[in-house]
Amino acid sequence: xxxxxxxxIVITGPTASGKSxxxxxxxxxxxxxxxxxxxxxxxxxxxxxxxxxxxxxLAKVPHRLYGTMPGSERCSAEQWRSLALExxxxxxxxxxxxxxxxxxxxxxxxxxxxxxxxxxxxADVRAQAQALLEKLGGESFKESLAAIDPExxxxxxxxxxxxxxxxxxxxxxxxxxxxxxxxxxQGTVPDFDFIRFAMVPPREDLYDNCNKxxxxxxxxxxxxxxxxxxxxxxxxxxxIMKALGVPELAEYLTKKVSLDDVISRAQQNTRRYAKxxxxxxxxxxxxxxxxxxxxxxxxxxxxxxxxxxSGLTLSS
Numbered sequence: 001x002x003x004x005x006x007x008x009i010v011i012t013g014p015t016a017s018g019k020s021x022x023x024x025x026x027x028x029x030x031x032x033x034x035x036x037x038x039x040x041x042x043x044x045x046x047x048x049x050x051x052x053x054x055x056x057x058l059a060k061v062p063h064r065l066y067g068t069m070p071g072s073e074r075c076s077a078e079q080w081r082s083l084a085l086e087x088x089x090x091x092x093x094x095x096x097x098x099x100x101x102x103x104x105x106x107x108x109x110x111x112x113x114x115x116x117x118x119x120x121x122x123a124d125v126r127a128q129a130q131a132l133l134e135k136l137g138g139e140s141f142k143e144s145l146a147a148i149d150p151e152x153x154x155x156x157x158x159x160x161x162x163x164x165x166x167x168x169x170x171x172x173x174x175x176x177x178x179x180x181x182x183x184x185x186q187g188t189v190p191d192f193d194f195i196r197f198a199m200v201p202p203r204e205d206l207y208d209n210c211n212k213x214x215x216x217x218x219x220x221x222x223x224x225x226x227x228x229x230x231x232x233x234x235x236x237x238x239x240i241m242k243a244l245g246v247p248e249l250a251e252y253l254t255k256k257v258s259l260d261d262v263i264s265r266a267q268q269n270t271r272r273y274a275k276x277x278x279x280x281x282x283x284x285x286x287x288x289x290x291x292x293x294x295x296x297x298x299x300x301x302x303x304x305x306x307x308x309x310s311g312l313t314l315s316s
Contacts, residue, residue: 005193006092007312009099012037012108012285013199014277015244015270016209018295020053022199023101025300027061029314030099030307033091035084036065037102037111040243042080045071045229048222049245051213064091071229071240077110084111085190097312105280109182114189116181121169129169133161144168149177155283157276195310196288197303198281205294206278210270214245214263226250244270 009026013019023034036042040050044067052066064087069075084100084107091098100108133141138158145168146153152167170178201209214222226249234241241247248266251257281290289306293299304314 005191007097007195007310008088008192009097009195009197009307010037010108010112010288011099011101011197011199012103012105012281012288014103014201014206014274014281015051016206016213016274017103017199017201018299019101019103019199020051020057021295022197022300022303023099024053024057024061026099026303026307027097029304030097030312032097032099033062033064033094035087035091035098035100036063037084037100037104037107039075039080039102039104039107039239041066041102042069042075043071043240043243044068045232045240046225046243046246048217048220048225049243049249051217071232071238072234074239077106078115080107081110081115088190088192103277105277105284109284112189112194113182116178116184118170118178118181119174121173125169125173126165129165129172132168133165138164141168145171148172149179152177152179157279159272160276193310195307195312196285197306198285198288198290199295199299200278200281200290200292201294202292203275203278206274207271209294210274211267214267214270217245218263223249223253227253230254244273 009030009032011019011023011026026032027034038050040046041052042065043050046052047067053063057063058066065080065083088098100111102108132144136144138161141164142153142156142158145156145164149167149171152171156163156167158164167178170176170181174181222245226246229240229246230250230253245266248262248269252259252262281288291299291302307314
């Protein structure tokens with residue numbers, strides 16, 4: 001149903017699905033501006049490994065929140081949400097359409113649903129969760145979580161260490177599931193009309209794109225990029241140090257392990273991440289217009305038809 005609320009377009013999808021290209025096409029056709037919704041593209045040290053939009057695309061349409069924060073800082077979902085809301089309002093004041101492009105589901109959910117006011121978790125509780133995961137392994141730790149928070153455990157993959165630990169520490173310390181906290185989110189939900197579009201390509205095609213793209217990244221200088229990052233001697237626990245490809249290439253540079261082995265593991269981790277992104281879209285973003293194909297000229301037409309049905313006018 002068409003309404004009079006300010007419009008915000010959200011284009012999401014797993015890594016290597018072509019969402020950045022669609023975002024540029026959408027911005028050109030709508031007279032819009034693009035706002036980053038990827039947790040790693042906000043850091044300026046990583047250009048190649050985060051697949052930041054190419055210079056020619058940056059020249060075509062305005063891009064916001066790309067490479068704007070140093071890797072020495074931690075950008076939380078709450079901080080990104082605040083920055084994104086400022087950029088959305090700025091674009092609206094220009095009379096243009098904000099187009100969020102990115103695959104970080106946590107960020108998109110935080111923007112649309114607000115931030116859960118979860119109390120700070122004591123360091124000893126977090127350490128206990130980490131130690132338990134190391135002792136049990138992912139599958140058994142997930143079973144342990146399922147005993148106290150079955151619904152949350154059911155939503156998580158055994159390899160998603162960070163979210164498993166977070167779910168365990170929250171319910172252990174607060175007595176309430178993250179899902180309960182999310183339902184009681186204190187953040188003001190923005191009064192926007194979110195027009196949601198998600199690309200979920202066939203798995204084989206997507207995995208092939210992931211594999212090819214990492215090799216292209218190496219050709220474009222990903223190894224030098226990680227070498228420069230390591231020279232900063234940042235805290236290994238910082239988000240930027242865990243970006244896809246960084247741990248693997250760092251190991252190659254510091255321990256001189258086989259490059260072929262590094263490439264294989266980085267590709268595998270990228271595929272696993274893409275799979276988690278697809279799962280998030282299907283389970284937590286199912287109200288989006290989901291298209292089961294990768295970006296193409298035909299998909300561009302599908303997107304524009306969807307936009308017209310949403311009440312927006314294409315400028316080209």
